[in-house]
Amino acid sequence: MLTEKETEIIEGCRKGDRESQKSLYLTYGPLIKGICMRYSEDEQEAEDFFHDVFVFMLTRFEHFDNITTLGGWIRTITINKCIDYLRHKKLKNAIPMSSLECDFNDASVHDYDGIPMGELQTFILQLPVNQRTAFNLYVVDGIKQEQIAQMMQMTQNNVSTLISRAKATLRKRINEYWSNEEKKQKHEQ
Numbered sequence: 001m002l003t004e005k006e007t008e009i010i011e012g013c014r015k016g017d018r019e020s021q022k023s024l025y026l027t028y029g030p031l032i033k034g035i036c037m038r039y040s041e042d043e044q045e046a047e048d049f050f051h052d053v054f055v056f057m058l059t060r061f062e063h064f065d066n067i068t069t070l071g072g073w074i075r076t077i078t079i080n081k082c083i084d085y086l087r088h089k090k091l092k093n094a095i096p097m098s099s100l101e102c103d104f105n106d107a108s109v110h111d112y113d114g115i116p117m118g119e120l121q122t123f124i125l126q127l128p129v130n131q132r133t134a135f136n137l138y139v140v141d142g143i144k145q146e147q148i149a150q151m152m153q154m155t156q157n158n159v160s161t162l163i164s165r166a167k168a169t170l171r172k173r174i175n176e177y178w179s180n181e182e183k184k185q186k187h188e189q
Contacts, residue, residue, distance in 0.1 A: 039082035
């Protein structure tokens with residue numbers, strides 16, 4: 001069920017109303033940017049993704065079905081456009097995990113048992129590209145493995161293996177991180 005605000009944004013964007021487009025940008029821009037950052041190699045590429053997705057959406061409001069939520073529709077479009085771009089580049093890009101709600105450069109931001117988000121991002125960046133892509137789609141974006149297989153043009157077994165390997169590698173790196181932290185603490189005492 002659409003909210004009144006969503007309905008106003010949709011109808012205004014369909015008519016090309018600048019205020020509605022601005023409201024769309026202010027309301028959903030952080031969501032779009034966060035997704036673009038997860039699937040881009042750097043901030044410039046994420047910015048390019050963002051602009052491409054935003055322009056694409058503004059030209060597609062006549063296709064919005066009024067059944068899904070506006071946020072869900074935007075999320076789906078953004079992920080699909082990013083994956084299409086990566087597929088076009090044969091999945092050669094790095095796919096950093098990001099969220100606009102967290103500053104990955106802020107060492108005080110913690111997400112996983114006290115590990116700074118910047119460290120987690122580094123661990124994920126070190127994964128092979130296909131593992132990063134499958135991991136982000138499955139764990140971060142919550143997309144089912146069958147759908148990931150279609151998006152990545154591979155079998156579901158391959159996707160499952162990629163996710164499993166990514167998780168195993170991340171577990172290993174997290175354990176190494178904690179081992180190093182314990183050594184640092186002992187050294188400081």
